[in-house]
Amino acid sequence: MEKAAASRDDRLVLLVEDDPDDVILMRRALRRLPAPLQVEHLEDGERAIARLADEQKPVPAVVLLDLKLPRLSGFEVLRWMRDQPRAKRVPVVVLTSSALKDDVGRAYDLGANSYLVKPGAPEALAAMMADVDRYWLTLNERPPFVAK
Numbered sequence: 143m144e145k146a147a148a149s150r151d152d153r154l155v156l157l158v159e160d161d162p163d164d165v166i167l168m169r170r171a172l173r174r175l176p177a178p179l180q181v182e183h184l185e186d187g188e189r190a191i192a193r194l195a196d197e198q199k200p201v202p203a204v205v206l207l208d209l210k211l212p213r214l215s216g217f218e219v220l221r222w223m224r225d226q227p228r229a230k231r232v233p234v235v236v237l238t239s240s241a242l243k244d245d246v247g248r249a250y251d252l253g254a255n256s257y258l259v260k261p262g263a264p265e266a267l268a269a270m271m272a273d274v275d276r277y278w279l280t281l282n283e284r285p286p287f288v289a290k
Contacts, residue, residue, distance in 0.1 A: 177280075179275065207238075233282070
């Protein structure tokens with residue numbers, strides 16, 4: 143049987159985050175957006191890689207990636223993504239609590255497209271998610287999808 147052709151879903155956000163409280167806050171913020179998004183959540187780096195490698199599933203429009211993850215770190219996920227034809231062009235927004243300059247530099251060195259530090263207040267997170275949606279899913283011209 144022939145495999146289904148993989149595609150990119152222009153409103154799919156892959157949220158890779160292990161903190162359940164942050165997941166609730168981010169989902170709530172993303173639900174407030176004017177245009178609906180499909181949010182797929184994974185809680186560790188290994189699952190993120192397995193999901194992104196799955197050719198039966200669409201490629202997300204953007205990945206929101208925490209750095210401090212169980213099993214494989216966000217850095218390791220980012221390194222893997224940039225070496226994969228199918229995932230290398232997917233915009234990655236690092237969304238983390240770390241404001242350490244070493245983490246910022248390392249994330250950009252590994253190919254992050256943006257680095258955001260999670261704000262403490264839910265209202266500020268909602269505003270940040272609205273900005274992410276507006277820029278990465280509305281204004282940004284995404285590169286052509288690479289199937290393999």
